Amino acid sequence: MIAGAGLAGASVAVTLREAGYSGPIALLGDEVTPPFGRPPLSKTYLTGAEGLGGWYVRPAEWYDRNGVELRCDAAVSRVDPDARTVILGSGETIRYGRLVLCTGARPRKPQIPGMDLPGVHLLRTVADCDAIKSAARPTSRAVVVGMGFIGSEVAASLRRLGVAVTAVLTGATPLEAVLGGEVGVAMASIHREHGVELIPGDQVVGFEGSASLERAVTKAGLVIECDFAVVGAGIELNLAPMTGTAIALDNGVLVDAHCRTNVDGIYAAGDVANHLHPLFGRVRVEHYNNAEKMGGAVARSILGNEAPYGYVHSFWSDQYEHKLEYVGHATEWHRFVVRGSVEARTFVGFYVRDGVLRAAVGLNRGGDPELDEQSELHACQELIARQTAVPIKALEDESVDLLGLLTTT
Ligand SMILES: Cc1cc2nc3c(=O)[nH]c(=O)nc-3n(C[C@H](O)[C@H](O)[C@H](O)COP(=O)(O)OP(=O)(O)OC[C@H]3O[C@@H](n4cnc5c(N)ncnc54)[C@H](O)[C@@H]3O)c2cc1C
CATH class of the missing domain: 3.50.50.60 (FAD/NAD(P)-binding domain)
Structure with a gap:
């Protein structure tokens, strides 16, 4: 069962x-x-x-x-x-x-006054999505609360639909809690370039409106007129x-x-x-x-298989024309090493702790590790699984084949 x-x-x-x-x-x-x-x-x-x-x-x-x-x-x-x-x-x-x-899980519903007003949305189910879809007209204005994966992807999709988007986030940049500041800066510039008004270091403390949502109020005192809001504040199990x-x-x-x-x-x-x-x-x-x-x-x-579940985790996120791919699991790291260019938005970033590769992220680069065994991120999955020291210079150096590192480290 x-x-x-x-x-x-x-x-x-x-x-x-x-x-x-x-x-x-x-x-x-x-x-x-x-x-x-x-x-x-x-x-x-x-x-x-x-x-x-x-x-x-x-x-x-x-x-x-x-x-x-x-x-x-x-x-x-x-x-x-x-x-x-x-x-x-x-x-x-x-x-x-x-x-x-x-x-x-279900979406976490933060205790914000006005949270139950019509026009304030969470997102997990098809019905949630259909409700956002019907609010998203080219003339409408949306507030996105939180710029984790859900907030970032929704902001990108709403911009594609022509909706004016203001995004309020507690951190300095989108996704920085998971991917770190360097990737966050790249993602912030992508969202701004696509017309999202980012309000970092602030939080929505109230939703107001008579019959439905008309404005969001932030802790710093901003009043943002809007037609609907999407709250991406994590999940509850x-x-x-x-x-x-x-x-x-x-x-x-x-x-x-x-x-x-x-x-x-x-x-x-x-x-x-x-x-x-x-x-x-x-x-x-x-x-x-x-x-x-x-x-x-x-x-x-x-069925009796005794092998432990040791999958080197991976995930992806699509925002506008950009693709993020991530392998491994790192909540803390000593060094973030880049191969490629963060400014040009095509790089693989390596999260290194105690000289050992714990995770890697690709922005518009690195390939899908699940589909392509020759991809850079698939090589990273293998390097992460080994938990042996990796030469930093080799990670940074474009001329060094990451798959080749598997035979030399
Ligand atoms: C909008 C959105 C976009 C996402 N995009 C990505 C992405 O791009 N990349 C990525 O890696 N991950 C993404 N994720 C995350 C991914 O979808 C989840 O990790 C995945 O759905 C987890 O699957 P699950 O089966 O554990 O949980 P769920 O998908 O939550 O399934 C649990 C099921 O159990 C049901 N249920 C709950 N309680 C009970 C009960 N008491 N009795 C019976 N049934 C119950 C629920 O209704 C649900 O059908 C996204 C998630 C969301 C919400």
Whole structure:
């Protein structure tokens, strides 16, 4: 039984079937859409450039055809590990043999006065995106709150739709909390060049309007007239069904390197899972590739595969014509080393700690590490996995082949 029919949950079901498991599988969800990837909701689906069909984990009919009971009306309200049951919101109680928790997250709703006014939006679901889409007319004015990945991508998409965008961010530059100041400066210049008015070092402290949103007020005292706002203030994990049970929780559902919780027969994957990574220690990752691959890892773990889940994480972000790719996991680093040019917006940046490569980011460079094994970022994934010292000069030097470093370090 899989609780949560998102990307991670569906990846568990798909991998189980593809690996030959023939027993019953139930995928319990509470969204109307078949399991899908959310990336287009801040990008191509928001701008109208594509539908969602290409982002379904499997076509809607796959589940029936493969004996996977997909329920879209099955919000789990409680897990009872002693009885090995889950209890749905409707009161229905269902027994499980093994249970995988993939309940993901919802947007964090900050305590800002006026937050519930019509016109103030959060973004996670198709319905959220459709609401933003219908507000986004070429003459409208939007305030984007927060310039993490959701805020940055939404700002870019709204500009593509001709919406006037003012973005308020607490930090100095977009994405600097994750990618650091150098990349942040590059991203700020990209947004400004595309007409986003960036207001750094400030925060929205009030939304005002009579029947719907008319203006946002900032801590520094700015009053920004607007027609709608999109708030990208991080996520809150969907932990309610597990809270107060024997399942250990700490910044997510705690799982070991085999995606197992402390309770026999219960696993977790995706945004909600705080996993023990062989290289990075305890991490909880909020990205597409992790949800997909960890779902697969849970399935293999259930089927008896003893290899730990040691994926060197990766993610991407598309903003305007620019593409960011990232591999590894670095929250602190001693040096940020650049190959290429930050000013020209084509570079690979290396996050080095204690002489060891922990993560790398590519802006319009580096290739998709998942699709291209010859790409620079794929080479970085391999270098990160080794955790051996890397020569800084070689990282900076364009003439040194990163793949070649794998044989010389
Ligand atoms: C707008 C947007 C754009 C993104 N773009 C990118 C990107 O470009 N690159 C990238 O790497 N990542 C991106 N992400 C992140 C990525 O989508 C997530 O990491 C991924 O969706 C996590 O998958 P998941 O299955 O763990 O969680 P979710 O996708 O949240 O799925 C969890 C599912 O469980 C359901 N559920 C919750 N509680 C219950 C319950 N009690 N009972 C039953 N069902 C329940 C939820 O409704 C949902 O269907 C983006 C996210 C968003 C929101």
